[in-house]
Amino acid sequence: MSNRTHYDYVIVGGGSAGSVLANRLSADPETSVLVLEAGRRDFVFDPFVHMPAALMYPSGNPLYDWRYQTDPEPHMGGRRVSHTRGKVLGGSSSINGMIFQRGNPGDYEKWAENEGMEHWDFAHCLPYFKRMETTRAGADAWRGGSGPLILERGPADSPLFQAFFEATQQAGYAPTDDVNGYRQEGFAKFDRNVNNGRRWSASRAYLWPIRGRRNLDITTLAFVTDLIWQGNRVTGVQYTRGRSSHTVTAGEVILCGGAFNTPQLLELAGVGDPEVLKKAGVTPRIDLPGVGENLQDHLEVYLQHASTQPVSMMPALEKWRAPFIGADWLFNRQGPAATNHFEAGGFIRTNDEVKYPNLMFHFLPLAVRYDGSGGGHDHGYQVHIGPMNSDVRGRLHITSSDPRQHPSILFNYLSTENDRREWVEVIRAARHILSQPAFDAFSGGEISPGPDVETDEEIIDWVARDAETALHPSCSAKMGVDDMAVVDPHSMKVHGTEGLRVVDASVFPSVTNGNIYAPVMMVAEKAADAIAGNTMLTPENPPVYRANAGMPLYPEGDPRNDAWNAKDGVPTALEAMAAQDFDGLARRGFANTGAGAEER
Template identity: 80%
Template sequence: MQQRYDYVIVGGGSAGSVLANRLSTDPSTTVLVLEAGRADFIFDPLIHMPAALMFPSGNPLYDWRYQTDPEPHMGGRRVFHTRGKVLGGSSSINGMIFQRGNPGDYAKWASFEGMEDWDYAHCLPYFKRMETTHAGADAWRGGSGPLPLERGPASSPLFQAFFEATEQAGYARTDDVNGYRQEGFAPFDRTTYKGSRMSASRSYLRPIRSRKNLDVKTLAFVTQLTWEGTRVTGVEFDQPGKRGQKVSAGEVILCGGAFNSPQLLELSGVGDPEVLAKAGVKTRAELPGVGDNLQDHLEVYLQHESRQPVSVQPWLKKWKAPYIGAQWLFANSGVGATNHFEAGGFIRTNDDVAYPNLMFHFLPLAVRYDGTGGGHEHGYQVHIGPMNSDVRGQVHITSDNPRKHPSILFNYLSTENDRREWVEVVRAARHILSQPAFAPFDGGELSPGAEVQTDQEIIDWIAKDAETALHPSCSAKMGTDDMAVVDPSSMRVHGTQGLRVVDASVFPSVTNGNIYAPTMMVAERAADLIAGNTMLAPENPPTYRAKAGLPLWPQGDPRNDAWNAKKDIPSSARVLAAADQGGEVR
């Protein structure tokens, strides 16, 4: 390891892996990645076998095991948050679902002060640059990026019943939730390839580890930024048996995620002076927005028993694990080669929203994310939760000890609108699962159960049973307003030099779906901003809108004007027909 690098990247997770790859493309640029977790050894099946995703959760070898403070609207219980403690970060242990979000999410981003160039047209080229889709490139999708994507087969009888039930319930199918039309139901894209997980590390770091200008250090826990005035000059970090190491940097880029990046900023004196003073930290740069605006998706499992032996539930029996492992290890096939999140979709639960506010993941088994609760013979379930909640939380340090987890509070269920949407979400999911297509399979609702019917009973069940969907974000948001932390034109931390943040913490608002894909897109775009490259030209293919005049924001908010001024987009059938004929959409 050298004593000085052009770029020191703190965190070798999703965003850090992208930046390491792109910034080290120039052989004259030196890059160091410091990852606090351990290496993602290629022979570790708990990382690379898709179906093993439940085992790292809660395991201290793989998981930082965060938890919230007592949530006041959830009976004072703490909600556990799994975060990856390994190279590749949470992309090495997540559910491998690849969802970009809705174009409306980026219209919302662009409506924030200073964020005009973060609309869908400017973000789309970077989504396309990072991916290789199973069907190849088109106006909406990429075909030659470092991240391969596979489409879930979703071919079992339970998946087919799910698709039929959604249509019977009055909802549409879509060809691609990441393409022209998100709204509707379809097989999902997954970050898997030939039966193995394709994490950010495996896709972006492993192929370029031999570059002489790139160093990657694991078990390297960064404790502090080093300063000269308001300029960051490097970092201090610990490794086993080597405490208090220092390295100098032309630039330090924080890629620790929605918990770690605000924590390190505050430990280093960047944040709200009152918060810092309480923790015994001297203020270097006053930025009251650090740690605020924290957002997430909460979810519940709506589970049914299956009367027919067509689920994958029996494969959860421990005595079958050796066979599953051997089949995956030697043939990259079988039950172990899928994440089982093969299909789902997006709907609007009311006519007052411009684009979907509910996401479904369908599973051909009934079990919690950590593998518990699967005592029945056969079952199926949907994971559901509002996508655009107006709930806001915060994450802040409580001491100057870098190894003490920060205080985390999301304030789940704290707003009237959030509680209203939760009732709509559960009723919409029950409507789908009660359709005739499921009649041959339905052995009764396991969770929440028939006794949960009224609005209040639904909210009480959610408060007792809901878990995080593991999408923490927005705690060091981009923008130019008084609460913004990061300059959207450069990713620099306001009021400092030589310091940038690139990860999910910089989102101004959480996107509609899983956040891995948007995090990678932000890192791809940030790499060009940081390196001073020519930015990819915006692209603006047609995208589906339910109808004009629906607000992104509350009624009367002037930020709705730009969105509602757009013309209605034609149906997907007309778009595809015109494309087939080589003509324009009219």
Template identity: 75%
Template sequence: MKRYDYVIVGGGSAGSVMANRLSADKKTTVLVLEAGRADWRVDPLIHMPAALMFPSGNPLYDWAYESEPEPHMGGRRVKHARGKVLGGSSSINGMIFQRGNAGDYDKWATQPGMEHWDYAHCLPYFKRMETCTVGADDWRGGSGPLHLERGPATSPLFQAFFEATKQAGFPATDDVNGYRQEGFAPFDRNVKDTRRWSASRAYLTPVRNRKNLFVETLAHVTGLRMDGNKVTGVDYVKMPGKRPESVEAGEVILCGGAFNSPQVMQLSGIGDPAALERAGVQTRVELPGVGQNLQDHLEVYIQHAATQPVSIAPWLAYWKAPVIGAQWLFAKTGVGASNHFEGGGFIRTDDKVAYPNLMFHFLPIAVRYDGTAAGGDHGYQVHVGPMNSDVVGDVTIKDADPFNHPSIRFNYLSTERDRQEWVQVIRAARHILAQPAFAPFDGGELSPGADVQTDQEIIDWVARDAETALHPSCTAAMGTGEMSVTDPNSLKVHGVEGLRVVDASVFPSITNGNIYAPVMMVAEKAADLILGNTPLAPADVPVYRAGQGMPVFPEGDPRNSAWNAVQDIPTAVASIERAGQTEARA
């Protein structure tokens, strides 16, 4: 049986970082086991930014999970795409790069043992991984492997959107990943030379020729090999023939994400004894937090018809696919070269909220994530949803079969606070889309439509129509408490030797925005912890706090001209609420 110093389970976002950083030591042997296939460079469904809708639901790229019947959503199951390919979900996602808010990490640091996970300690790792095309500064990196391109957001609809946000009483910001997240701006995206720049392309591909790094695809891990409470290796099968294989490991690092990592632990007898017994698995290590604390973002699309031919809707015609492909491949231009999520923003609902809790993505077309058009020719929409919901769910194996998907329960809309925030976010989005800037284009609301007005009607519509934003996390949370799973200072699994977890499952709480960037930061920081490197020094830089105003730069610094005057966001949202209540009474 072969032995490796490190066996990484999952060649996705975090696994790609781990493979790169751990194999940098030539004396260390590293094996990556990925259940999916390779992300071949010739595959346009991965590498063309605009093709992002096609891999979702396709078993060649996607695990194709779905939730259990959600009790507060009429019992419907919510589909949940997860990448089953090298690069993981970074090979099939929307390529939106958002770090979250500084307050997310400062909140993490308030928990015992998490003191070194505050924003000051995390920022250097964000910067280390970035090459930001708009330039490095105190907040952004300029020499990392992950290439970030700023969306142009210059089309007439994007310009109308940004003008409408100002008319609605919300500020602009120069960078939602920089000093100030709150406000609206063009977004960063993982695109380089008009190609998706996944974690695999950034971290794994450049080092595949290292003699001490081994990558096996179509390798489905079925369980951990254990001697008492010590992990000694893994068992896996080579697909499609399911030939059983085993390897020994000095350490195993689970990088399977919020669903796969707890599933592998539970299949191996690590978890809540009652849940394991129901699944027919013998308990080896009692760890009740495994699979608990599941958090996610739910979102809806508020869609409008457009009266002018300014959207990208005509390009949805299937007969135009060869033209799109040729423009992208040979000229590096056209609609295929963009992910089209080029701008959006974040706002707070009231003064009680310390930092933004609502997110907006604008899209210059009325279409669902799977490519289904809403109707009509031209249109536009905003993707909206709360960022810091108090809803939690769980991931639990149903039986001992490693090929069966686990039971996934999100419990969307199950709390009063969550339902209240949904009413606020829909009214805020409608307020923006009703501004004069959209008057030349607005052909009327397609979804949810004029018959959805009262608070209850809004909540009922969300229950019927909402989709996951694809941000599952927190199911193997860092911490020192009874329900924590991983140690904050090492990412080791409590009570287990030779096992660590590095992926979105170790978040103590979900971050404010898309989770790809925080996953990559956690992996970069975890690599130093695993290797025993001296951690990067914390960054002492200012960040925007509500009510503080703007930072002061030296006279003549070009950054001074980038800041807009702070506007009273809570007052604006309160006026939206009052308008909605008046409309409902009418």
């Protein structure tokens, strides 16, 4: 721990965004940087951090997880939804599912539609995605090849993965080469943050290689409790480490605490809605009513089948095998422990009204919950599914001036008619794929939700009882220039302040349609140039697939375009689903049930 008490930049949070900023800002040897991380180090000998298949163990473990919970969700029977957040250097990138998905180019076009956000369109974001990547599958116009984030493509070569890919085509969905490339829509092997059998977290990629820089200090177990002010300028932070209190001053403070901790710290420091702050016993300083509002997430369920064939990964969960699997990983970096198992999936549109995919699939050759529970059958497989572009909005606010008390969190899951309609479409779409002939040799019947859940009312009731968060909280201190915006989209400065910036998932105007780790890293890469005063990377605009725009499924000139279009007797997926008789939706007033439903 350094004795220095002043830095050019103090970064609050050594998670995904904080790791990027620490690396890029300290690249200038004349710039001093301090990272304050409330969790502990990501020690090299910790298998729960570095073993990909161990991802289920940190969830709920107070050594790794801050263990946030929502307030009782009113549209989910009043139950609380647990949110795992990383309590270790690297943040949630050190304990997440290691799935790397950028979102759709349309997500960033939607960002850019907001006033003042024009330079957040896909063309401006793409070069920053590429700068951070080393894509083992190969760099091209859409993908990077020399960045710190090493991305392996999942092998997805087991019989169940092959059946899944075949079933998606039987259901009318064309495969894609890369969901992060020319066309997101479709099914493919997924990129993952795994390098030679080890998790490749933000810390491993951005912090480990530069720990020897003399102008960079990284302090863990440092819990920031307040900001130091001179008028409207932030000049430093106060934090505790063990039983000791510390003060450090800074030219600038950058909050990278994520969608929960960043708005919490802003409110504790008097930045937010004055009425909310007064109720919590905090003196208002900066009137920003958008702090803690616009909270968004993805909700998901597991649609599970038993397998009649012994081809799933379920035996790897048997406790007696753990020492042998662990030893194979420890000495050889191979075997069931060397994969995150989220090796493939895809994106589809569940209706013709959406411009780009609103449903994501993760396919697993297992039938268990995210925390490893819910077994009890010899073999099985499942898809993780949920709407990607929900119109549900929540909020997060402090209720006390005690920084160690978690804020009140409410996502309002299932609170809108459109969200509930899409959930019915989601379940229908997944069942449509898993019922294809490719699975006939394997399916032992649906385990969850089971045949008793069929009508739309039954589906919504099951989702309310069984759904979990996909762990993508975001948008709680959004960029923009409107009355509810918190962060300036050009400088990342908090409106109405000096010396204070925010860079993390909280600044998203809207959640992207996939796992949010990659977008967070892109935002941090782009913000690093803005903060350092560097010349911004030149926008890039290779063609990207847009549904219903007359574009080919594959890049222009690819012979697969003609081959797919020439398929006889294969309806499009939307046509195939629309042809099914979904009585539940029909009763709710939809003239054409299934994916192409239109309201009467």
